[in-house]
Amino acid sequence: MKLFDEHGRRLPSVNDRVFREEPSFYYKINQPNFDFNLILERTKKNLMVIDNLSAADFESKANLLLEKLKTNEEFSLLTNGVHIPFIYRNTSKGVDLGKNLEETILPALKKSFTEKFPEAHFKAVLQSNSELQGNIKVHPESRYDQFLDDSSEGVIGWFFPQAFQEFDIDSQRNQMSKLPEINDVKMCLSGGMDIGAAVVGSPELLINKDYYSPILCMSSFVHRDERLVLLLKAYGPHLEFWCMTQMLSKTTKQVSEQWAGGITIFSKF
Amino acid sequence: MYARICSNNNTIIIQKSWLIMTDTLQILADQEALSLVEKNKRKDQSIHRPRVHEKIQQYFKNMLDGEISPILRIKINRSLCNFHCMHCCEEPYMTRDIKKATGVKLDPRHQMDLDDYRELSRQADEAGIFRFVLTGGEALLDSSIDQLIAAIDPKKHLIILDTNGWTFDEEKAKWFAGLGGYKVQISLDSMIEAEHDEFRGKPGSYARVLTALKASKSANLELLISTCIIKDRVFSEEFEMLCSYCKDEDIPLYVTLAKPVGTAREQDTWVCTKEDVDQLKYLEDKYDIFTHMSPSYGQPGRCITVKGINTVNHDGEIVPCPYMDLSIGNIVKEPLKDVLSRGMMNSWLGPYRDECIIGEHMGFIRFHNQSVADYQKNVSHLLPVTYEHGFGKTPEIDNNDKPPSPPEILAKDRRAIFAIKAI
Numbered sequence: 244m245k246l247f248d249e250h251g252r253r254l255p256s257v258n259d260r261v262f263r264e265e266p267s268f269y270y271k272i273n274q275p276n277f278d279f280n281l282i283l284e285r286t287k288k289n290l291m292v293i294d295n296l297s298a299a300d301f302e303s304k305a306n307l308l309l310e311k312l313k314t315n316e317e318f319s320l321l322t323n324g325v326h327i328p329f330i331y332r333n334t335s336k337g338v339d340l341g342k343n344l345e346e347t348i349l350p351a352l353k354k355s356f357t358e359k360f361p362e363a364h365f366k367a368v369l370q371s372n373s374e375l376q377g378n379i380k381v382h383p384e385s386r387y388d389q390f391l392d393d394s395s396e397g398v399i400g401w402f403f404p405q406a407f408q409e410f411d412i413d414s415q416r417n418q419m420s421k422l423p424e425i426n427d428v429k430m431c432l433s434g435g436m437d438i439g440a441a442v443v444g445s446p447e448l449l450i451n452k453d454y455y456s457p458i459l460c461m462s463s464f465v466h467r468d469e470r471l472v473l474l475l476k477a478y479g480p481h482l483e484f485w486c487m488t489q490m491l492s493k494t495t496k497q498v499s500e501q502w503a504g505g506i507t508i509f510s511k512f
Numbered sequence: 513m514y515a516r517i518c519s520n521n522n523t524i525i526i527q528k529s530w531l532i533m534t535d536t537l538q539i540l541a542d543q544e545a546l547s548l549v550e551k552n553k554r555k556d557q558s559i560h561r562p563r564v565h566e567k568i569q570q571y572f573k574n575m576l577d578g579e580i581s582p583i584l585r586i587k588i589n590r591s592l593c594n595f596h597c598m599h600c601c602e603e604p605y606m607t608r609d610i611k612k613a614t615g616v617k618l619d620p621r622h623q624m625d626l627d628d629y630r631e632l633s634r635q636a637d638e639a640g641i642f643r644f645v646l647t648g649g650e651a652l653l654d655s656s657i658d659q660l661i662a663a664i665d666p667k668k669h670l671i672i673l674d675t676n677g678w679t680f681d682e683e684k685a686k687w688f689a690g691l692g693g694y695k696v697q698i699s700l701d702s703m704i705e706a707e708h709d710e711f712r713g714k715p716g717s718y719a720r721v722l723t724a725l726k727a728s729k730s731a732n733l734e735l736l737i738s739t740c741i742i743k744d745r746v747f748s749e750e751f752e753m754l755c756s757y758c759k760d761e762d763i764p765l766y767v768t769l770a771k772p773v774g775t776a777r778e779q780d781t782w783v784c785t786k787e788d789v790d791q792l793k794y795l796e797d798k799y800d801i802f803t804h805m806s807p808s809y810g811q812p813g814r815c816i817t818v819k820g821i822n823t824v825n826h827d828g829e830i831v832p833c834p835y836m837d838l839s840i841g842n843i844v845k846e847p848l849k850d851v852l853s854r855g856m857m858n859s860w861l862g863p864y865r866d867e868c869i870i871g872e873h874m875g876f877i878r879f880h881n882q883s884v885a886d887y888q889k890n891v892s893h894l895l896p897v898t899y900e901h902g903f904g905k906t907p908e909i910d911n912n913d914k915p916p917s918p919p920e921i922l923a924k925d926r927r928a929i930f931a932i933k934a935i
């Protein structure tokens with residue numbers, strides 16, 4: 244069965260709520276060149292310590308992982324979409340997810356981003372007075388628990404930011420229960436840590452002078468106030484993290500051409 | 513206009529734990545979150561306009577439910593104007609243009625009267641709306657503007673005047689403040705006198721703008737300079753001069769982008785690109801400069817159709833953006849709330865998007881301009897295009913049936929509404 248289209252976007256099923264059946268891809272991300280050296284260097288420098296890994300190891304393991312996806316009949320089309328390699332070790336296993344975002348991921352994003360773009364800002368804005376700390380949990384169907392387990396030892400992975408382009412947040416979250424599992428390749432709906440690590444390694448991902456980029460939804464992460472969602476977005480030349488409402492009205496949730504959920508594949512290194 | 517944080521009692525309340533700064537992530541101090549000036553303004557609001565203050569608090573409280581509180585921009589006096597600006601998007605609504613194009617002396621449609629405006633003010637108040645902009649053409653050419661302001665009710669709403677400044681001298685400024693006016697937006701399109709006068713088609717207007725700015729300050733009115741940019745102007749020395757002038761004079765600069773509509777429909781070369789818009793976003797960090805798409809009132813920077821500014825045409829048609837000619841309904845014929853909800857459920861207008869669709873999205877610009885052309889050819893020359901002939905032909909978004917409710921504790925504990933975190 245065909246699961247993805249030629250652009251690597253998941254084909255929506257009947258119950259999915261999407262902005263459009265076939266996305267416009269008005270919001271674009273350039274497929275970056277993979278500079279495994281630089282990604283590793285940035286990741287090491289910005290607090291996500293990975294001491295026992297060389298760039299050559301990183302590259303070969305990442306490529307091996309991607310190859311497995313490419314040779315899988317159902318998932319090979321996913322690799323037509325934009326994909327970014329990353330590495331991540333969660334040095335604070337068991338630490339609250341919101342606290343990890345506040346104390347590790349967001350500061351690392353700021354450092355990496357402003358080092359690459361010194362004129363620009365990185366800003367984190369929370370709507371409502373709720374803190375991240377103590378308020379974030381993993382969506383039960385996202386398969387993110389597996390990512391959390393493995394990342395405590397360190398993972399190499401690929402982030403596919405536009406796999407669920409134009410899906411509403413609920414439909415992104417329901418995806419993992421619909422996608423088959425593959426031997427040897429672990430997969431989850433993208434969340435705060437993997438997206439954070441991918442953008443720390445490739446801080447230019449959402450910045451483009453010619454066109455607008457999608458908004459990256461960290462949909463594996465569920466806020467205690469379910470009206471709120473976590474997003475990473477460009478604001479022109481700047482990068483911003485938002486914890487903001489997904490409500491269009493009291494009874495209707497956002498379904499936007501610009502919002503995109505991602506798929507992350509990973510393996511321990 | 514540019515509030516960045518809000519609380520229920522005029523002071524910033526940040527949960528105590530946020531004040532414990534870790535070495536990696538710190539909460540910004542007040543000066544980033546809400547300037548002293550802004551705080552004082554809020555305080556004034558609670559004393560002088562308690563109803564406005566109450567509605568602002570209500571808006572912040574309900575924002576997470578997707579509640580909106582857009583500005584209503586009222587075009588008055590058949591858009592009569594004493595200028596002939598090159599970039600004007602109002603020309604097709606003016607009697608002089610209608611006469612030229614159709615031969616009829618006056619727009620024959622029902623024009624909103626004081627009773628209509630009173631009713632609009634009442635419905636807006638009920639919907640939690642608290643800002644009205646009076647514009648034209650040139651709003652000050654309306655001889656009954658004082659009655660209009662009274663009908664809208666400056667105790668319930670902030671009344672903001674859009675003017676080219678031609679007649680806004682000290683006496684006029686005091687008069688407007690005396691009527692309960694809150695803020696003046698004065699257009700200045702170049703720091704080079706000759707350039708401004710040429711762009712506005714009115715010799716002497718630059719000098720009058722300077723007088724109007726001074727007059728507004730001495731009447732103690734809130735004030736901003738509004739300027740229209742065309743492609744590449746943001747990179748010019750002149751624009752940097754204007755930014756510095758505004759900084760020195762402590763006047764916020766409100767930037768509008770020339771759009772391929774109205775008088776400028778044929779001026780493709782004027783249309784700003786993403787590069788221009790990005791440059792503005794850099795400058796926002798350097799100066800007190802903003803567009804209507806800048807982050808404000810706890811919302812990220814984005815296109816604000818329906819959510820941000822809706823224009824009320826003379827005949828009651830509501831246009832969900834200052835630069836469009838397509839309506840989402842008529843408030844003389846149906847409730848304001850219904851019109852706004854319809855707009856929010858339209859796939860072009862409600863959902864989140866960063867870019868300016870009328871200025872940058874070629875797909876939308878084509879749809880918009882084609883709808884206008886078809887309507888003027890087949891239905892009526894008089895704009896805006898009514899809902900069924902424009903937006904009514906585009907998809908609505910699906911509703912969904914599982915609205916989440918806020919956790920009890922968060923709902924009752926909600927005080928400060930958002931925080932900008934410095935990292």
Ligand code: SF4
Pocket residue numbers: 804805814815816817818832833834835836867868869870871
């Ligand atoms: S279309 Fe453009 S001008 Fe209109 S509301 Fe959106 S951003 Fe503003």
